[in-house]
Amino acid sequence: MNNFFPLTVKGLKKTTSDSISITFDVPENLKNQFIFKEGQYITLKKEIKGENVQRAYSIWKAPYENELAVLVKKVENGVFSTYANEQLSEGDIIEVMAPQGNFVPELNSTQSKHYTLVAAGSGITPVFSILKQVLQAETGSTIDLFYVNKTKASTIFENELSEIENPNLSIHRLYTKESSSNSSLEGRINKDKCKILKESNLLKINSDEYYLCGPEKMIFDVKDYLVSENVNESKIKFELFTAVGSDKVEEVATDFSEAQITITIDDDDFEYIYNVDKADSILEEGIDQGLDLPYSCKGGVCCTCRAKVMEGSAKMKVNYALTDQEVEDGYVLTCQSVPTSPVVKVSFDD
Numbered sequence: 102m103n104n105f106f107p108l109t110v111k112g113l114k115k116t117t118s119d120s121i122s123i124t125f126d127v128p129e130n131l132k133n134q135f136i137f138k139e140g141q142y143i144t145l146k147k148e149i150k151g152e153n154v155q156r157a158y159s160i161w162k163a164p165y166e167n168e169l170a171v172l173v174k175k176v177e178n179g180v181f182s183t184y185a186n187e188q189l190s191e192g193d194i195i196e197v198m199a200p201q202g203n204f205v206p207e208l209n210s211t212q213s214k215h216y217t218l219v220a221a222g223s224g225i226t227p228v229f230s231i232l233k234q235v236l237q238a239e240t241g242s243t244i245d246l247f248y249v250n251k252t253k254a255s256t257i258f259e260n261e262l263s264e265i266e267n268p269n270l271s272i273h274r275l276y277t278k279e280s281s282s283n284s285s286l287e288g289r290i291n292k293d294k295c296k297i298l299k300e301s302n303l304l305k306i307n308s309d310e311y312y313l314c315g316p317e318k319m320i321f322d323v324k325d326y327l328v329s330e331n332v333n334e335s336k337i338k339f340e341l342f343t344a345v346g347s348d349k350v351e352e353v354a355t356d357f358s359e360a361q362i363t364i365t366i367d368d369d370d371f372e373y374i375y376n377v378d379k380a381d382s383i384l385e386e387g388i389d390q391g392l393d394l395p396y397s398c399k400g401g402v403c404c405t406c407r408a409k410v411m412e413g414s415a416k417m418k419v420n421y422a423l424t425d426q427e428v429e430d431g432y433v434l435t436c437q438s439v440p441t442s443p444v445v446k447v448s449f450d451d
């Protein structure tokens with residue numbers, strides 16, 4: 102169920118000049134709801150200047166640290182991120198949804214794997230959680246972290262990363278606006294840089310798993326490069342922080358002009374008529390009809406708007422969040438879903 106729970110802000114800490122860590126107090130009666138896995142995120146909801154704002158942020162703590170904390174980087178014109186960085190205070194209440202997300206390795210203390218983690222900027226957030234949990238839970242595993250930033254000073258979690266003394270971790274810092282003694286570690290990561298890093302024996306193409314988080318271009322460049330080196334796609338997981346470009350959008354054609362949609366949420370059913378020519382998605386239309394539905398990115402990137410199709414069918418324009426299994430089980434991202442049958446029932450409760 103995609104419910105929100107009111108949580109009190111327990112701690113705030115500036116991590117760089119434009120990013121802040123928010124730690125939440127999770128009361129005893131909600132502890133089970135907020136059990137999380139490394140790499141997951143939570144969706145926060147707050148009324149800011151009369152507008153109901155929902156945003157998803159990755160948890161940067163590892164599960165073994167037993168603390169719920171997210172990182173919010175201020176983005177230009179970002180309503181929530183500006184509020185969090187400039188106005189939020191300890192003791193404030195924020196509505197928070199239980200942890201979600203599939204950017205999660207399956208850890209097992211008996212296995213010894215090699216992980217390649219690639220992050221840029223605030224993309225380090227879920228990667229940092231994964232990194233710490235792997236080092237703690239799989240003592241036989243090794244990690245190469247490639248971490249791109251403008252400068253050392255603007256690097257989120259630089260201090261925390263420097264403090265980790267573990268021979269199983271190798272950190273490769275790349276700066277785009279600072280020179281490095283190793284030229285292969287200068288500049289952003291694209292396909293050419295992947296080739297250079299591989300030729301320098303830094304980027305391994307025989308890693309067991311790859312976790313990528315950062316801008317869309319970096320993610321797809323690294324992924325395409327790895328696939329071109331015959332890395333099996335199933336080994337590559339990525340987390341996008343922003344909606345993807347329109348060239349990735351799949352057009353969905355229907356032969357009816359209106360569909361009857363029923364939405365189940367919090368044990369209640371709501372119905373509305375979906376106008377195929379005018380409406381954008383089942384989620385958007387539901388919100389326009391006055392329903393309080395969960396969402397965050399509205400770009401097919403998080404899975405806050407996940408619901409299950411109970412009757413009829415719906416197709417997603419993009420899906421960067423659901424696993425193949427979830428799709429097979431009938432789940433859709435409602436922000437990307439359009440009806441492909443004249444009657445569709447979706448449930449946010451299942």
Ligand code: FES
Nearest residue numbers: 397399401406436
């Ligand atoms: S709101 Fe993020 S995938 Fe729909």
